[in-house]
Amino acid sequence: MKQRKSLWLLLAPMYVFTLLFVAGPLIYMFVLSFETRAETWGVIHEFTLDNYKNIFQPVYLQTFAESFRLALTSTALIVLIGYPFGYFMAKLSEAWKKRLMLLLMIPFWTNSLIRLYGWIIIFRANGTLDKILMGLGLTDAPLKLLYTYPAVVVGMVYALLQFMILAVFSSCEKMDWSLVDAARDLGASPAKAFLTVTLKLTMPGLLSGVILTFIPSMGLFFIADILGGNKVVLVGSLIQDQLMKAHNQPFAAALAVVLMLLTTAMIALYKRVTHSDELEGVL
Amino acid sequence: MKKWISLALCLSLCLGLFAGCGASSSSAGADSSTPAASGSGIAAEPVKGEGTLNLYTWEGMFPQDVLDGFTAETGYEVSYSSFDTDETMLAKLEAANGGDYDLIIADDYIIETAIAEGLVAELDKTKLENLGNVNPLYQGQFYDPEDAYTVPYGAGVMTLVYDPSLTDVEITSYADLWNEGLADNIAVVDNYRVINGMALKVLGESYNVTDTDTIRAAGDKLLELAPNIRLIKNDNVQDDLLSGEVAAAVMYTSQVTLACLSNPDLKVVYPAEGVGFGIMAQFIPSEAPNADAAYAFIDYILRPEIAKQCFEWLGYYCTNAAADDLIEEEYQSFLTLPDGFDSDMEMIENITPEAEEMHMQVWTEFKAACE
Numbered sequence: 001m002k003q004r005k006s007l008w009l010l011l012a013p014m015y016v017f018t019l020l021f022v023a024g025p026l027i028y029m030f031v032l033s034f035e036t037r038a039e040t041w042g043v044i045h046e047f048t049l050d051n052y053k054n055i056f057q058p059v060y061l062q063t064f065a066e067s068f069r070l071a072l073t074s075t076a077l078i079v080l081i082g083y084p085f086g087y088f089m090a091k092l093s094e095a096w097k098k099r100l101m102l103l104l105m106i107p108f109w110t111n112s113l114i115r116l117y118g119w120i121i122i123f124r125a126n127g128t129l130d131k132i133l134m135g136l137g138l139t140d141a142p143l144k145l146l147y148t149y150p151a152v153v154v155g156m157v158y159a160l161l162q163f164m165i166l167a168v169f170s171s172c173e174k175m176d177w178s179l180v181d182a183a184r185d186l187g188a189s190p191a192k193a194f195l196t197v198t199l200k201l202t203m204p205g206l207l208s209g210v211i212l213t214f215i216p217s218m219g220l221f222f223i224a225d226i227l228g229g230n231k232v233v234l235v236g237s238l239i240q241d242q243l244m245k246a247h248n249q250p251f252a253a254a255l256a257v258v259l260m261l262l263t264t265a266m267i268a269l270y271k272r273v274t275h276s277d278e279l280e281g282v283l
Numbered sequence: 284m285k286k287w288i289s290l291a292l293c294l295s296l297c298l299g300l301f302a303g304c305g306a307s308s309s310s311a312g313a314d315s316s317t318p319a320a321s322g323s324g325i326a327a328e329p330v331k332g333e334g335t336l337n338l339y340t341w342e343g344m345f346p347q348d349v350l351d352g353f354t355a356e357t358g359y360e361v362s363y364s365s366f367d368t369d370e371t372m373l374a375k376l377e378a379a380n381g382g383d384y385d386l387i388i389a390d391d392y393i394i395e396t397a398i399a400e401g402l403v404a405e406l407d408k409t410k411l412e413n414l415g416n417v418n419p420l421y422q423g424q425f426y427d428p429e430d431a432y433t434v435p436y437g438a439g440v441m442t443l444v445y446d447p448s449l450t451d452v453e454i455t456s457y458a459d460l461w462n463e464g465l466a467d468n469i470a471v472v473d474n475y476r477v478i479n480g481m482a483l484k485v486l487g488e489s490y491n492v493t494d495t496d497t498i499r500a501a502g503d504k505l506l507e508l509a510p511n512i513r514l515i516k517n518d519n520v521q522d523d524l525l526s527g528e529v530a531a532a533v534m535y536t537s538q539v540t541l542a543c544l545s546n547p548d549l550k551v552v553y554p555a556e557g558v559g560f561g562i563m564a565q566f567i568p569s570e571a572p573n574a575d576a577a578y579a580f581i582d583y584i585l586r587p588e589i590a591k592q593c594f595e596w597l598g599y600y601c602t603n604a605a606a607d608d609l610i611e612e613e614y615q616s617f618l619t620l621p622d623g624f625d626s627d628m629e630m631i632e633n634i635t636p637e638a639e640e641m642h643m644q645v646w647t648e649f650k651a652a653c654e
């Protein structure tokens with residue numbers, strides 16, 4: 001009995017912290033989304049559903065569609081690059097695994113914003129990439145690479161790739177490779193052995209990688225702002241605009257609530273479809 | 284190994300979050316400052332004030348020389364605290380019930396709100412000997428029609444800037460930006476009132492129309508501009524003009540200053556449709572702990588020679604008529620209005636929520652159409 005009590009005491013700060021800093025803001029945002037904006041500044045405590053109705057205007061629905069499109073494109077590319085990366089990394093010797101892991105982590109020692117500015121230097125007119133291409137004689141005038149959709153996708157893939165690599169790697173690493181040998185012994189071609197054994201067994205890793213990249217890419221609007229010249233309007237940038245520029249706090253809150261509901265629904269759907277109750281490393 | 288991975292993932296997630304915070308764009312008002320031309324010595328006066336001046340404004344609004352000179356002459360120490368957006372300032376001032384700060388410098392529209400909330404003290408003009416130096420063009424504006432509460436400190440004037448070596452189009456008006464010759468070659472600031480306002484001006488309307496149909500019409504006009512837009516952003520737009528990423532730009536005054544200092548061949552255009560402008564103004568909060576220090580400071584920077592130092596540093600249009608002639612030649616063309624300047628000037632004012640909402644909708648459509 002006494003032990004349970006002390007356990008409670010130990011956990012209490014955690015509960016307080018969670019209530020205060022997680023539940024608190026969420027409730028605040030939820031309530032805010034049903035309030036009315038004041039003439040110039042702040043909100044009036046008057047119940048309204050207008051903020052949610054407003055979301056159904058084609059222009060705002062469009063931003064949700066745009067966010068999905070970008071998230072899907074980036075996630076697909078990340079899977080294509082990240083899966084083989086994680087797969088082959090797991091096959092390296094212990095020493096090389098550690099070295100590669102270190103290499104993957106080093107970029108994180110620098111603020112991601114600064115790393116994005118690096119991409120600007122590469123992409124901009126007469127920038128690094130332009131100079132290389134012109135030096136090789138492949139192009140004769142500066143290409144307009146910066147502030148385009150592909151530039152945004154590159155930024156997204158760059159920012160989120162390691163989540164996929166690490167998730168796939170951890171899955172491949174735990175896998176019992178003798179199962180693949182068994183499949184091969186029993187006559188499966190390498191491709192068939194991969195598809196029926198390796199892919200199935202590493203699926204949880206792949207899926208958690210997808211969630212770890214898809215969900216953040218719905219919200220990483222600053223990449224679209226910096227590399228896309230603000231021309232790709234995502235829900236994140238819309239929320240920021242409404243909050244910081246239009247001073248429409250209730251509408252921004254409503255957008256945020258809907259975005260959260262959508263991502264939650266997606267995770268639920270994911271679990272349903274894949275029958276995986278445990279997504280490796282994430283949930 | 285698994286622990287390693289979880290730790291790595293956690294770490295990178297956290298860093299990602301912080302980066303997101305850092306990325307939010309900075310305020311529309313004071314986004315950068317220009318290097319100072321160093322000041323001359325200031326004659327010391329015997330009268331010394333007591334205590335501290337609590338100055339609250341954006342970062343980098345004054346050259347250190349001026350702040351030091353003020354302290355040396357008056358005896359008031361300057362405690363400089365800064366905000367990133369006007370909204371932050373108002374929130375803090377509200378929380379302090381008009382106290383804590385002696386002098387605040389912020390943008391026009393937010394001051395209108397602050398005055399309406401009773402957070403601003405009426406000025407005792409007898410304490411401001413140099414008030415007559417203010418350029419009357421920047422007085423009597425919407426946020427303080429009687430000039431009872433504020434003294435302007437710098438103005439942003441919406442000019443067009445272009446690099447004649449990068450385009451054959453000669454730009455003299457907003458309408459010229461619609462020229463097909465500028466396809467994918469224009470940068471604009473990420474400010475919907477300014478850019479939507481540009482389309483309103485082309486249609487011959489005011490910045491501050493509240494009729495939603497008119498704003499919608501401006502939005503439709505703006506959609507035709509979309510193919511010419513290469514980028515929309517608030518920070519360091521001048522870099523893109525200087526690097527040749529774009530040939531023309533609609534940007535904030537401090538950015539125009541930086542661009543022109545780096546490349547004197549750039550052309551600054553006062554659009555034929557009329558010129559929009561914004562004012563940064565000083566005010567004393569209603570419960571300022573040391574209002575005397577604030578008066579001393581306002582009066583100090585109203586002196587022409589001090590104002591000259593300030594505006595050359597700040598890179599915004601000079602609001603001190605007596606200082607206009609002192610401004611160095613190389614700054615004249617973008618810190619002072621040309622002689623005989625008689626364009627229609629109009630400020631962007633607070634408008635109704637319905638009109639705001641239509642602006643925002645039109646703006647979102649425009650941004651998406653630029654892709």
